[in-house]
Amino acid sequence: MKLNLLLVTGVALGALSAVHPAIAEGEIKIGDINSYTRLPAHTIPYKRGAQLAIEEINKAGGVLGKKLVLVSRDDQGKPGEAVKIAEQLRSRDKVALVSGSLFSHIGLALASWAKQRKMLYLAAEPLADALVWAKGNKYTFRLRPSTYMQAAMLASEAAKKENVKRWATIAPNYAYGKDAVAAFKKVLKRLRPDVMFVGSQWPGLFKIDAGAEVQALAKMKPDGIYNVTFGSDLAKFVREGRTRGLFKDKLVVGLLTGEPEYLDPLKGEAPVGWLVTGYPWADIQTAAHKKFLAAYQARWKDYPRIGSIVGYNTMLAINAMLKKAGSVDTEKMVTAMKGLKFDSPSGPIMFRAVDHQSTMGAWVGWTVLKDGMGAMANWQYLDGANFLPSVEETKKLRKQ
Secondary structure, three states: HHHHHHHHHHHHHHHHHOOOOOHHHHEEEEEEEEOOOOOOHHHHHHHHHHHHHHHHHHOOOOOEEEEEEEEEOOOOHHHHHHHHHHHHHHOOOOOOEHHHHHHHHHHHHHHHHHHHHOEEEEEHHHHHHHHHHOOOOOEEEEEOOOOOHHHHHHHHHHHHOOOOOEEEEEOOOOOOHHHHHHHHHHHHHOOOOEHHHHHHHHOOOOOHHHHHHHHHHHHOOOEEEEEEHHHHHHHHHHHHHHHHOOOOOOOOEEEEEEEEEHHHHHHHHHHOOEEEEEHHHOOOOOHHHHHHHHHHHHHHHHOOOOHHHHHHHHHHHHHHHHHHOOOOHHHHHHHHHOOOEEEEOOOOOEEEOOOOOEEEEEEEEEEEEEEOOEEEEEEEEHHHHHHOOOHHHHHHHOOO
C-alpha cells in the first residue's frame, strides 16, 4: 500500500513538473514574441525595457518566491511564424503566458491562438482596435493605448483648429492603418460636424511610392492631413512632402510620429509643427519616470524609446498580475488581469474588465527641431481612461 502511494505521488509530481517545469525549477517563464529582425528600432528597445524590469523584480526577490525568466523568440514579422513560435513556447518551453508583439496582424493572429489554446496573451504593442473589441476574447489583454485611444487624443486637439475643415488621410493599408483613420474620422466628426474628409491614400506597408502619394494628397487641397505612416514609409513621406511643399500652411497630424523610434532617424529632416503622439523622454519630470530613465541609461548606456517604456510596463503588469493571482494557473491569471491596477513610469494603469484594454496614456504635443534633432514641445500626457468608449458602447463593439 505504501509502495503504491509512493508510486502515485511520484507520478503526480512528475506530471506537475511536466506541465509546469518553471515551478519545479523555481522560475516563472514568460514567452516573449516580437518582430526583432523585422523592426529592430522598435523591438530591441522593447526587449531592453522588459529585461530591465525583470532584473529589478528578481533583485527584489522575484514573484511568488520565484524568478521571472523571459524566453524570447523572433516572429520575423510573419503571423504564421508567430503562431508556430507561440505553440512551441507553450508545449516545449512550458511558459506560463505569452506577451509582446508589435504588428497588428501578428497580434490578431496570436489573440486567435490564445483563445484556441486557452493561454493568457498580454499584447504589449499591437494597436488594432479589433484586438480587444470585434476579435477580443477571454484570454487576450492589451497594454498600449489602442489606435482608437491615440487617434481620439489627436482628434480632440485637432478639433480646436477652427479654420481646418478639409481633411485628407494617408495610412498603411492593413488593420492598424484602417482603424486609425476610422477612429480619427469618427471622433473629429463628433467634435466638429462641420469638417469634411476629401480623400484617403492607402499605400502598402513599407511599400510607399511617396512621390505619387504626395501628389495625390496635394490634388485634394486639404487644410489638414492625418498621417499614419511610420518607419521607412514615414521618412520617405516626410522628405517627399517637404520637397513638393505639401505641408506648407497645413495642419499635419501624425499618429506615432513623435516617437523616438521614428523621429530620430530623420535627424534634421524631422517635420516641424506637426501635432503628434510620441515620447518626450528627456523632459518628463515625474519621480517615477526619472527613476526609470536613470536605471535604463545606467543599464544600457542609451536613452529609452517608447518601446522601452512599453516593455518595462509590460513586465510590471505581469508582476502585479502574478502577485494578485497567487498562481500561474491560467484561469486565475485571467481573473487577476481583469481590473488589475499597478503604478508605472507613465503613471497609474488599469486593465478594464469589460474589454481587457489598459488605461495607459500617451504624450501629445508638437514637433520641433532641437539641437538638430526632432523633438516634442508643448506636450501633455493624456490619461487613456479619458479616451475610451463607455462600458455600454464597448459591450456593443466587443462581439465575443
